[in-house]
Amino acid sequence: MIPAWASERISREVDAVLAAADFAGRNPTLASAIQHIRIWPVYGDLGGTLLLGVDGEVYTQDHNTMEIAPESDLRWRLVAWVSAAERVPELRVLLPPRPTGTPDCQVCRGTGNILIKKHQVGCGVCWGLGWCLEFPH
Numbered sequence: 001m002i003p004a005w006a007s008e009r010i011s012r013e014v015d016a017v018l019a020a021a022d023f024a025g026r027n028p029t030l031a032s033a034i035q036h037i038r039i040w041p042v043y044g045d046l047g048g049t050l051l052l053g054v055d056g057e058v059y060t061q062d063h064n065t066m067e068i069a070p071e072s073d074l075r076w077r078l079v080a081w082v083s084a085a086e087r088v089p090e091l092r093v094l095l096p097p098r099p100t101g102t103p104d105c106q107v108c109r110g111t112g113n114i115l116i117k118k119h120q121v122g123c124g125v126c127w128g129l130g131w132c133l134e135f136p137h
Contacts, residue, residue, distance in 0.1 A: 002056035013040040043083040050080040082128035
């Protein structure tokens, strides 16, 4: 569960996406899901789109099947939250806290991003945090 203020903030982002000109025409399946499930698209790459629900749940839309389902992989769930916090900084308080003494990610040097051919992309080592989180095995 997430705090009510965060749910309300995500809901405003959902409404903004739905109000965007011609959004429904570009991806009607996603537009329908955004409206009915109340999910906010926060990250996309060649494989799919990550979406954040007003209840804090993370969903993914597979770009091959266009199917939308809850995301179970903890790393991709983290990417969704990091991406949301980049867009709406007040959501940063919902990210995992950095343990005292945890060094910066050596790959991105603590920025959470790396440069690939003039484009900033999320670091695949720290998943955008700027420091490495230990995931359960």
